[in-house]
Amino acid sequence: MEKFGKVKELVTAVEADAVKFYENGNAAAGTRLRKGMQDLKNLAQEIRAEVTEKKNTK
Structure with a gap:
């Protein structure tokens, strides 16, 4: 959950740049937005992996 x-x-942090x-x-805000979205993608992938692992251990 963390x-x-x-x-x-x-998401809240990148909203201003969006x-x-x-x-x-x-344009500089666009660069920051792209970086923030990449970080979001990576974090979402980590969550997906955790969910899959937890689901498969039950």
């Missing part, structure tokens, strides 16, 4: 909380925090990029066309 990693799921981190996902929520990460607004800056999509609404204002700020």
Whole structure:
């Protein structure tokens, strides 16, 4: 559950950069957004692996 909380925090953290990029066309914010989304992808993959492992051990 701890990693799921981190996902929520990460989404909140990149939200400002998403607004800056999509609404204002700020290219640097787009770069930060891409990095944040990559981190989110990696974290989601870790959660998927944990869920699969826990499901298969029951």
